[in-house]
Amino acid sequence: MAAIVGSGLPLERFTYVGFLPRKGRERSEMIADIVASQSTVVMFEAANRVGTTLDALAEGGAGERHAVVARELTKQFEEFKRGSVAELAALYGEVDPKGEVALVIAGAEKSTVSESELSDTARKLRASGNSPRDVMEHLMSGFGAPRNLAYKLAHESES
DSSP: OHHHHHHOSOOSSEEEEEEOOSSSHHHHHHHHHHHHOSSEEEEEEOGGGHHHHHHHHIIIIITTSEEEEEESTTSTTOEEEEEEHHHHHHHHHHSOOOSOEEEEEOOOOOOOSOHHHHHHHHHHHHHTTOOHHHHHHHHHHHHOOOHHHHHHHHHHTTO
16 A cells, blocks of 8 residues: 555556566466556565566556556655656666565556557558567557557458
8 A cells, every 4th residue: 555655646446466476377467467457556576576577567568657666665765766667677677676666557548549440550550561569569559559459450450
């Protein structure tokens, strides 16, 4: 609770996920769920995995979202680092934080673009030579499309 209150991110709806699995399909699925979530997400992470987790979230499509790395909460050296997921990934890719860490990630904004508009955009991007991965990332970051929908449209446009 201290992490989300101190984060300054929306409190109306939030999800607490605890610690992410260390690796494998479960971790990938959890990261995809976090990226798709429209509510603020709070999680714990081991200090030595903060950079890796933030990188995975950025690669999954949450790179531009507001985020906070909160450490040593309610202790003498309490600290909050704020920025986008991508900015914090770069910061913690170089140096691990010390102590106990909580990550708070802002929820995805609802897309105001229709599925047919996203499909048209995906078709145009593929026609101009973009890979399905590039199309998917563009739909997620540029339009806030959910990951599963972006994947489907990026690959449908191959035909």
